[in-house]
Amino acid sequence: MSETLPSLAVHHLAVVVRDLGRAEAFYAGVLGLPVVRRWTDEAGAPRSVWLELGGGAFLAVERAAADGPTRADEAPGWHCVALGIAPAEREAWRCRLAARGVAIERESAYSMYARDPEGNLVALSHYPHLEAGAG
Known part of the structure; x- marks a missing residue:
C-alpha cells in the first residue's frame, strides 16, 4: 500500500x-x-x-x-539557482545587470544565466512563457 x-x-x-x-x-x-x-x-x-x-x-x-573547497560546474551537485521573472521584464533585467557590470554568460529562449561574485550560476527565467514578441 x-x-x-x-x-x-x-x-x-x-x-x-x-x-x-x-x-x-x-x-x-x-x-x-x-x-x-x-x-x-x-x-x-x-x-x-x-x-x-x-x-x-x-x-x-x-x-x-577560509580554507574550504570550491566546486566546479561539472561536479555533481546543485548546478544553479533560477529566479523567476516575467517575460516582459527580460530586457529590463538585461539592462540592470549590464549597468552593474554583471555579464550574461549564456541564454535560452526562457532564461538568462549570469554568475554571482563567487562564480555561482544564477538564472533569471520565465519558463514556460516565451519572451514577449518571441515565437
Whole structure:
C-alpha cells in the first residue's frame, strides 16, 4: 500500500560564499532581494544573510570556512539557482545587470544565466512563457 505524503515546497536555498559582503551586494543590491535577517557567529562577526525569495522561501547566503573547497560546474551537485521573472521584464533585467557590470554568460529562449561574485550560476527565467514578441 502506498503512503500519501504531503506536498513539498521550497523552504530555503543556501549558498556558501567566501566574501559575504560582496555576495550580499549582488543578491540584495543587483538582484534586489530584500534582506530578511542577518546572523553573526560567536565572536559577533557576520556569518549569514537571509534574503526573501517570495512564497515564504528565502536564500541563505552563508560565510565559507577560509580554507574550504570550491566546486566546479561539472561536479555533481546543485548546478544553479533560477529566479523567476516575467517575460516582459527580460530586457529590463538585461539592462540592470549590464549597468552593474554583471555579464550574461549564456541564454535560452526562457532564461538568462549570469554568475554571482563567487562564480555561482544564477538564472533569471520565465519558463514556460516565451519572451514577449518571441515565437
